[in-house]
Amino acid sequence: MGSTTKPSPPLSDKSRIHVVIVGAGFAGLGTAIECHRQGLSVAVYERFPELKPLGDILSFGSNGGRIFARWGPVVDRMLPVSINLQDYGFRIHKYTGEHVHTQDSMPFNRQAPTINGHRGELHQILFNYARDDLKIPIHLGCEVTGYFESTTGAGIQLIYGDVVIGSDGVRSQARALVLGRETKLESSGYAIFRAWFSNEDILADPLTRHLCENGDTFNGWIGPDVHLLVSSLKGGKDVCWVLTHKDTSAISDRWSFPGKLADVYKVLEGWDPICKRIVSKTPESSLVDWKLIWQDPLPTWVSKQGRIALAGDSAHAFLPTSAQGATQALEDGVTIAICLSRAGKSRIPDALRAFETIRYERVRKVQETGKTTRDKWHNARWDNVKRDPKAIELPREDWILNHDAEEYANKMLILSHQALVGNNSDTAPSSAKAHHERHGIVLVPQPSDSPNDPLNVMATMVMDNSLHLILELDINAWASSYRRKDFILLNVSLLSAIVGAYGPMLGPGFVEISEELDVSVNEISQATSYLVLAIGIALLFSNPLAKCYGKRPVYLVSGILLFASSIGGALTHNYGSFLACRLIGGLGMGPFEVLVQCTIGDMYFVHERASRIAFWNLFLVSGISAGPIVSAYIIQYSGYRWAFGVCAIFYGVLTLALFFLAPETSYIRVPNTSHSSTEASSIDQPDAKAVPGEDVAQPRSETIDDIEKEPQAHNDQQQANHPPIITERKDSYWRSLRVYTGRYSTASVVKVISRPFILFLYPGILWAFLTWGTTITFTIAFSYVNGVIFNEPPYNFTTSQIGLINISPLVLSVVSEIISGPLCDKICLYLTKRNNGYYEPEFRLVLMVVGFVLGVAGFYGFGATVHYKTHWTGPVITYGLVNASLAFCSTCVFGYIIDAYTALGEEAFVAVNSRNFLSFGILYVINEWLEEDGTLKVFVVLGSLFIFTSLLTIPIWIFGRRCRGRIDKIVWLKNYMRDS
Structure with missing residues (x-):
């Protein structure tokens, strides 16, 4: 590696992860900034000796702007050089000149802005922020000629670190090490002419003046297999245009060539005259002919030893029509930094594999949007567009633009913890060969080869x-379909x-x-x-x-x-x-x-x-x-x-x-004794030990009957490594x-029947039974008494009107279901961060406060409004509040059971739902009780019992973890809950 600057000295703080980043493009700078934010030590190496403001317009969607907004002054520095289309929008034309549609701009959001500007200018802002504001060492003029790694670290020639991120583009040397082979770049079948120049000549021509004289603009012309995009920026001072054209020539050592205006005119033959006029104002010296490279997703982004990872274009090249290439590089950086920070120095390979798992499928899907948008434009059916002009719009899909890479990475790491730590038969050992969903995504639980x-x-x-x-009656094809x-x-x-x-x-x-x-x-x-x-x-x-x-x-x-x-x-x-x-x-x-x-x-x-x-x-x-x-x-x-x-x-x-x-969906997975569950690991807890327990399950396509038929073959199979x-x-x-x-279990039916009752020895299960049982029983009680209460004065409802009372609980329960799940996840993420990255199932219990407030208001309110004969809206609304409370309580109760007692899931659900016996006792006498004591007394009693069982959440919040730990040490109990 040649270098004009002295490499950074070894780290003095041995506890920090030292991240070596190759390439100072958007992926490299983004990863460096995010690693710095997470407290990691970073050094960046870039082969170019100086920065040059190359390129044309570059877009960052709101998912990228959300990342920038967390980087101090970066957004304030970018906005002045970014295009502002709030009043103009994106004006789409047919190639012959007809204006087809104007696509409105997204509303401006300071916390997640859309940034569109000159690639070189935006890059310079990030470079200055990383080098000057954050003092990240960036070594220019350092060309990487080779990579190496061991089980303890990795490096680039003589530079050594704990981990290396290859973000130096599609020709990264790291690709060969990660994949174990050289990769071949392919042409997408297209290239683009691109140019950037000042607006003087455009303003001087009456035909083109409107593109610049009133500020920023964005226009597109869509033609057969070709499209032209023209922008003016910085208040109309600069002009940029991009024109696709067919190019099937092979990729050589370079893919950027000087462009010729004559070649552009040939592509635009028969187009709207304004298109040729714009091109005629372009200085030929500013014109570039750039081949668009395409490559199917690499099978993996992480090296064998787990010390080198690819990011940005090194891992995934994007077509310009996706408008997401640079943003996805930023999302890579965010995810890498969070995974490394949460894993700790001893878990770097797991961190990089977690990065790949979190990012791979999303990147693949976003990549595809580049092709689908291009094909939609290039094969536009103008009759359909005339009927529905929005069909030609540039896609702005919520699942892409509303994505928060930081929040998502943290959330997925919590799920990783739940899946990998604990007495869980779904756990896969880190030393075992991992199966992949597609191209390198590690799956939990591990599927078999069956x-x-x-x-x-x-x-x-x-x-x-x-x-x-x-x-079509192709039933066998359907049985194998996705x-x-x-x-x-x-x-x-x-x-x-x-x-x-x-x-x-x-x-x-x-x-x-x-x-x-x-x-x-x-x-x-x-x-x-x-x-x-x-x-x-x-x-x-x-x-x-x-x-x-x-x-x-x-x-x-x-x-x-x-x-x-x-x-x-x-x-x-x-x-x-x-x-x-x-x-x-x-x-x-x-x-x-x-x-x-x-x-x-x-x-x-x-x-x-x-x-x-x-x-x-x-x-x-x-x-x-x-x-x-x-x-x-x-x-x-x-x-x-x-x-x-x-x-x-x-x-x-x-x-x-x-x-x-x-x-049948049941499937038996026979334990493989060559791997212990203690090998399983969690990114979420850097120094955590996996809870010892059952052996990790390896896939096996058999039922118990099959095993009993060939016992010796089965035993031999289990002893294999x-x-x-x-x-x-x-x-x-x-x-x-x-x-x-x-058969799918070796346990007797009698033993399995008895297990749910044994589970009442677990304080958490007993709490869930009491809390869920009272809440749902008392909620169901409304459907028993409504027909009596509302059929009598002062309401005198008909049967159909009594049915309409249920609109209130329907609306409030659905809304509460939609709110409670994501809100519970956000609370868990927040508390996990406050707990130094350690997740506890008790974090799921916070929303019981909301359920408690809604339930108390509902039970007491219903009894009072009916007793004092208020307007029918009173009891109807309070009835809805009780159902909303049920939604929040169910999220807490079942979320806690799933997380705290994963391996006991089926029996735990039976134990909790045995509340039906409690429900029978209450509901059997509810109408007789109502007739004897009246609505107010009945619902005050129900509300008071609800308060009592809800308050049991407090000791579970305080002592839940300790109780689980002590119960787990009772050997006979653990053995009884196993199948054999």
Whole structure:
């Protein structure tokens, strides 16, 4: 490496990570600045001896501006040289001259501004900020000719550091070391003419004067396979234009050449005269012909030893039409710095692999937008554009521009901690070969090599291809398609919505139904209470059966029971048969309270689960709240039997879909004794030790029945120091329809049934049972009493009007569900930072304060407003507040259970949901109690009990971690909770 400056001396503080960054472009400077912010030691090496203001216009979206806003004076220095289009927008023309559409600019946001300016000027601002303001050592004139690494460090020739970031472009020497081979650059098939010059000649011409005389402008002309973009900046003082053109020549040692105006004129033949006029004002000396390079995503960005990583163009080249290349380089830098800072010096390889995991899939998707935008413009269908001018707009997708790289990296590292630390069978040892989702993303849990592993089918929340394949009867292709598991999720979510509605749907018609069956309202209410009892009984058996024999048979039996109970309810003419149908329906409803979360765990990786659980929960909550609204109209105008009839139609169709389109998702993963769970690690805790426990699970495509058939082969396989070789064939579609597919647990059914009761020895589980049980039971109580309260004076509501009361809880619960999840995550991130990067499940409990306030106001408020006969809006709004409280409490309770008792998840859910027995006791007497003591006394008592159980959160907040630690030391308890 040649150098005109003396390399930085060795670090005096050996505890700090020393980061060597190669390349002082946007990726290198961004990484250096962020590493400095995180307290790391940084040195930058750049091969050019001096900076030159090269290039044309460069864009940073609001996701980049959000990063700049955290860098002190950087935004204030950039705005004066950035284009300001607040009043002008982006004016799009057809290449022949017609103005097609004006795309409005995004509103200015000081905390996340959009920055567009001269590449060289913006780069100089960052360079000066890093070198002069932050005093980061930047060594110019240092050309890297080779890299090296060991298990303890890495370097560039004679410069040594703890970690090296190769950010020196698509020709980075680090690529060969990271990939183990040389890489070939490919032409994208296009090049661009680009120019930047002052505005004198443009202003002098009447045809072009409007481009500069009134300040900054941005215009585009879209043609066949070509587009021209023209900007004026700095109040119209400078002019920049970019023109794409076809170029299929091979990439040589260089891709930048002097441009010729004559070549530009050929491309613009037949175009709007103003386009040629703009080009004619361009000094040929300022014209550059620049080849656009494209390369599929590299398979990995991190070296074998985990000490060298690629960032920016070194890892991923972008087309200009994405308008995201430089911003994604900044996001790389933010993520690298946070991962290194949180990991500590002893965990650098894990930090770099975490960086790749967090960034890879996002970068790949953003990369694709460059191609899709280019193709949309170059193949514009002008008839469609005429009907919908917005179809030609430059895409501004929220998932790209609203992204906060710093917040996201911290959030993903918390998820990494949950997945990697603790007694968790999903944990993968760091020494084991990691499977990848695509091109280097490490997945948790690790999928097997089996084609029948549910994890091996990638998921997207899109159904179009699934429906197409099904309608075409190409069922085997659908069974292997990427959309299958999301189709399964949609199926069980729709069933959950109907299940949610099935319990409270008769509430608005209690009075009418009691008259028709010639029984008291209290007896009708008690029939629904027996349904709740049946749910509790079903829970005791459905989970053990699903754990031992698979979830598919349990789902199908549940669907059949629900269908049968609905048919029976539609045909019933006496109270006895009515009660029997409610009991049978309760037995069918039980599995949907615990199995859906487990099914999601079967099909999705850790980083995919939260959105799927939220998707399912939204269906469930909507069913509970919206069901009575719909059923009230059905009961009033068609009778209660048709409420059952409509449910029967849904259950019949969805159960058939479940049989034909939802194969078994249970999958056994046999422990590999060659790896211990103590090898697992967490980026989130630099010096944390993995909690010792069960051996780490390695993939194995077998059921317990298969293992018992070949015990010796199985034992030999377990003793091997490598993963098992999978030789099985993929199940055909018709084979996947089997109802029984073998055993999935070595534990006896009796043992599995008893486990949820043993879990009440865990203080956290007992707290969750009491808190969740009282909150949801008391919330359900409203659906029992509303039909009585609002049917009488002073309200005198009809059945349909009683149903409409549920609009309030529907709206407030959905809004609360949407708010509570992200808010809980933000609170956890904040508290984790305050706790020196250590995450505790107790952080999930903070939102109980919100649930507490809403619940107290709701319970006491409802009792008081009904007792004092206020306007109907009083009890309706307070009813909604209780449901909002339920949403916040559920986020806290189940978030805590998932994080604190990951390995006990299924049994823990059964234990918490055994609250159905508590619910039965309260709901069985609620209407009789209401009649005897009145609304005020009943709801004051319920509210007071709610306060008591909610306040139990305080000791869990204080002593929860200590309790978990002590429980974990009880050997017999840990052994009992294992399958063998």
